Amino acid sequence: MPSKKKNEIFETDEVDEEEENVVVEEEPVVVEEPAPKKQKKKRVLTDEQKERLREQLKKGRETSLANRRKKKQLTDMKKEKEKEAKDEELFKHLESKNLKGNLAKENERLRLKLKEMESKPPRPDTPPEPKKEKPPPPKKLDPIKEPVKPVVVKPRASLLPNGFSLAQIYRM
Numbered sequence: 001m002p003s004k005k006k007n008e009i010f011e012t013d014e015v016d017e018e019e020e021n022v023v024v025e026e027e028p029v030v031v032e033e034p035a036p037k038k039q040k041k042k043r044v045l046t047d048e049q050k051e052r053l054r055e056q057l058k059k060g061r062e063t064s065l066a067n068r069r070k071k072k073q074l075t076d077m078k079k080e081k082e083k084e085a086k087d088e089e090l091f092k093h094l095e096s097k098n099l100k101g102n103l104a105k106e107n108e109r110l111r112l113k114l115k116e117m118e119s120k121p122p123r124p125d126t127p128p129e130p131k132k133e134k135p136p137p138p139k140k141l142d143p144i145k146e147p148v149k150p151v152v153v154k155p156r157a158s159l160l161p162n163g164f165s166l167a168q169i170y171r172m
Contacts, residue, residue, distance in 0.1 A: 045053070160169065 160166070
């Protein structure tokens with residue numbers, strides 16, 4: 001088929017004669033046919049074998065169903081625990097909010113009660129407070145004739161970390 005050239009300025013069709021005579025040679029394509037597959041003979045099962053396989057299949061289905069049910073129960077338990085934890089956290093939060101309001105009310109009530117108690121005169125049936133006696137002054141000791149050397153106890157450097165003593169560790 002002749003190719004058409006377009007003129008750059010005008011859209012006119014011109015036939016190129018040189019391209020018309022060109023012959024393209026193609027190489028023949030070789031298609032390899034695959035070898036036919038050998039078909040295996042189908043194994044023929046007896047009625048006993050078929051029945052045994054059916055029983056195994058039935059048993060396998062039952063066990064898989066039981067396993068799926070157990071797995072579902074475990075996931076439900078986990079979800080329930082997560083919900084309970086969230087509910088408990090919300091309950092604590094709400095309770096803390098209520099406590100803040102209740103504490104303020106309780107403080108105000110106690111302040112009013114204290115003012116009332118201060119304004120009332122003391123009851124006559126209450127005994128007066130006993131007077132405290134001063135302790136007698138300490139006795140003066142005789143001066144010591146021989147000077148006594150003071151015993152100096154040096155604190156032992158602790159071998160435990162951070163300078164802890166055993167008593168401190170046992171208290172923890």
